[in-house]
Amino acid sequence: MKSHQSINEQPMSMTQHPMQGASKFSTKSTKDAKEWLEDLACRFAAVEINMTTGWRKIYLYLDEQAAKWWRENQGNFEDWYSFKKIFEEEHSPSLASIRATAAKDMADRKQGKSEPLTAYYHDKIKLIKRYETNMPEAQQLEWLQAGMWHTTLEEFLKYTITSTKELKNYAIQIEAKQSLLAKIKAEQDEEERTARLVQQAQQIGEQPRYVPPYQRNTGSYADNRSMPNNQWVSQQPPEWHNRCYQCGTFGHIGRDCHSHYSKNFRGE
Structure with a gap:
């Protein structure tokens, strides 16, 4: 059978979560005494402390002046309800x-x-x-x-x-x-931004493209080497794709090469 230990003998754990947030009552604050007692009673209940006897531990949550008042008047408290009534009357702020x-x-x-x-x-x-x-x-x-x-x-x-x-x-x-004016202004700002972007795009399109001197109508293979890759490849002779990596000439690939160098390389 589980023994029921008196609240005066039972140590109160100050590290339990419900009691960590419990604030001390100060006589100098404007805190409502009734609300403070109700909050503390809920916290006591969360750690399974019955206020019928647990109210005698409330002095642990009183500041110096309120604790002094407790010591001087504790003989007038018969039970939780009498203490609650006297405490609220004594510590409730005046109108x-x-x-x-x-x-x-x-x-x-x-x-x-x-x-x-x-x-x-x-x-x-x-x-x-x-x-x-x-x-x-x-x-x-x-x-x-x-x-x-x-x-x-x-x-x-x-x-x-x-x-x-x-x-x-x-x-x-x-x-x-x-709110309506802010919405209208936001729409106007967006329209103006779009119009500026369109105008900038048109101006870019109207500007003549700069062509470097070495790319101006020369038709030369050497002059076209600095052109973008896709344009440069398109202007090469068709046999460019059949360049031999053995002898370096065009028209065939390495495995079909009959040059003297490639034969020596293959050990023929």
């Missing part, structure tokens, strides 16, 4: 802190020079909702305008837009227009 962080993020979020307006819009709306869920439409538009790229803003101000929905539709139309 003022959340709003301050969201306000800074909204102010820092600017549209990039080549960034699509729709991408900027969706990202900025998320920050606005984090700051205030029910922010008035007019105020949301002010935040959105504050971060627009200057050329986008100049174009935007030409229209009367009174809601974020109208701004979203405007952004979609603008990007569709830009």
Whole structure:
């Protein structure tokens, strides 16, 4: 029968994959305490550690200040559920802190020079909702305008837009227009490139071909030796193909050679 060892006695392997990615909870961060606990509980379950008793090992994943808080208050924790409730209440960031962080993020979020307006819009709306869920439409538009790229803003101000929905539709139309213009320009560039290539080919065809002096109407066999191989061969006498490699003359091949040299070579 397999013995069940207490979590306090069972060594926790820090090299197992599920626990390698576990981050320590810091009291100075804006990390949500509830989400952090849920993530850690999932990792404990992956290495078969039950949170009913495993929660007592959570102090290993707390930074110095949070671990100090643990030592001072561990007597108040009866079980996992009581610890979870107290931990979340103690370490959840205050509303003022959340709003301050969201306000800074909204102010820092600017549209990039080549960034699509729709991408900027969706990202900025998320920050606005984090700051205030029910922010008035007019105020949301002010935040959105504050971060627009200057050329986008100049174009935007030409229209009367009174809601974020109208701004979203405007952004979609603008990007569709830009995409169409880019496609047209690409087609025009390709047509111009093709026209230049055709013109260059025509100019090359109209230029007179340079013929070296030694190839100009001489008809000489010696003068034609510098011509391309296919042209040079075509102007040779038909018997050129029957040149003897024994005596070097034309009209027969080596095995039919009757010269004195070839006889001596064959030992006749």
